[in-house]
Amino acid sequence: MRFGDGTGEPVHIVIHTRKAERAIALDPSLGFPEAYMDGELDFIEGNPLEFLRIAYQNMGLSAAHSITMRVNEGARKLFRRLQQINLPGKSRENVHHHYDLSGDLYRLFLDDDMQYSCAYFPRPDATLEEAQLAKKQHIAAKLDLKPGQKVLDIGSGWGGMGLFLARNFNVDVLGVTLSTEQLTVSNQRAADQHLDNRARFEFADYRALKGPFDRIVSVGMFEHVGLNHYRTFFEKCAELLSDDGVMLLHTIGRSYVPAPTAAFIRKYIFPGGYIPSLSEVMPAIEKSGLIVTDIEILRLHYAETLKAWRERFMAKRDQVVKIYDERFARMWEFYLAGSEASFRWQEMVNFQIQLSKQRETLPLTRDYMFEAERQLTTGTRPAFSDAAE
Template identity: 35%
Template structure:
């Protein structure tokens, strides 16, 4: 009979809360005291050599393939694993980061399209009507996801202190909610760039439908190709895709794209104490080429780019709640997703959404908004932050 000692050591090191484990031969082992938060069922042997090489990738694939089953709260199970310093999720002896990846313009385009060009219909199943696939901003417990996404967009535009008639560039514009809000509510000339064909087609059609030609522009283009300058630059959930080796170039390009004393609002996933770096499973199946930097990395690159910091706002709890709502929405369309994409795909996305919620809940990662100025900080901004919240109220942020 196969010796399960190493498996038991891994589970003991990785979970401080009570869990039950049921092995492929029927043996059941309980860890911790009290009622288990979840039961892990191993339907077959998972090779130890694979676990030692890439624990998160191995367990993730085993879950996708149904070799591992989780009964109970998957988000809490992953959260507990993040909480344990010896966990395979925390850079212990049971895990290893994957090698560096190329981030040429062609490679970046392929990486983005592999995630965002699954199809607009897929995202419509579980996002809200704004089609916003980034952290929402919950001001009130009564906020729906849609309320919170509108809050987020207006909160970003209010931070910029943008004035009627000015220009704005949104790097990685998604399905265009920020662009259309900037044009219609703030009277800005708004330009967006994306590498996703699906997003480009969606925004292009909406520009025509709403008669916004001349006020909203979208390009299927890499941000590194842009030459014009803008009064304001926004970028939401973008720098996580550029790769560790390109973060410096990314912030320098933000500087190049801004007019003198222009403002930028850069919003993205960031580690507080350390960067989450690269996770082998997420990199292979969800975000090829992705990298999560820490705050010190980003601020260092901001300084090197000659930009100045006006404000830093962490939104960790907001992204946890956003992901929990997405997960609930995703579960409601389980049968539809499985019918169209298959059960393995459904399990992959379910694990991704819940694991990310757990990572935010544990504080392993955060999401941060960096308000930046080209030139001396705050030159074109009011003297205090109060302008942001006054503008939030005036613009309908609840």
């Protein structure tokens, strides 16, 4: 069967089994990637990203067009809260599923600092390393940091953000993670960089922490909180934050109406994960006592980040197969392509939400952000005084 007028880039797929045909017809959002993972579907021309471009550009933002798709998506939306009961034990299990994969896998496609979240591209030709450094600078500028402050990093990953803040702002950082793999790497990096007197990392759930902290930063963790727990999250952050404190939340979000997590992502990549619309986040913030002081929407930055990851992953795909197997490599190939497609042609964006407890905590204009970012990018930050150290 042929579709289109022949003017676009050709994508040629072959479905090998009747089982795959039925699965795709009944539930394409899950059946298609599963068929690809299992080798029951192959690409003769093109690849998953090019296929998804055709699909998304022809379906628009609302992808559930057939009756079957509408029924499936309706059921997933109805039961999405049941899929996100992320109590502490379940949260640890969900994190282990994805973040405790072999560190060798992530080193194949991430930047040198192991940043596994949306980069910030100050110019179109920036490298992944430049864009990830720019992301850390961009976030740090919004925190309005002062030497000697106590900083909490919720969901600290492999430690890159916490170490960056400790090194450049002379602050004391506590990073918390539920990944044993990330914890080991983070503390080893702190020791290797002689920053273990300024940055330490612990295996802890944010709900068990005690404050206060002058600053809180959370990058790429909120996606795992779950819709049921938004109010708990922000109320706990308000409790942990000092009266004159500042928080910066960086998370994936939707620019469209709320929708359930993609079935493939929920089943194979991020169990318990959920991507919110801004309308789902704001009510929880308003009830927590925190004040929204700034919101920025990053639009295509994650699409470019994922493009870089996917290209690096595909260049070393043979090594992925050696670490795991062919089915795993296909699963991750589809995950990276599908994620890039959702940011490039669907409704996915990133939110950066700045919060405080008091109106007067931060300067009246945003000039302080621009100046701090300029100093970081040009290397002109003032040296710390002996008193501050």
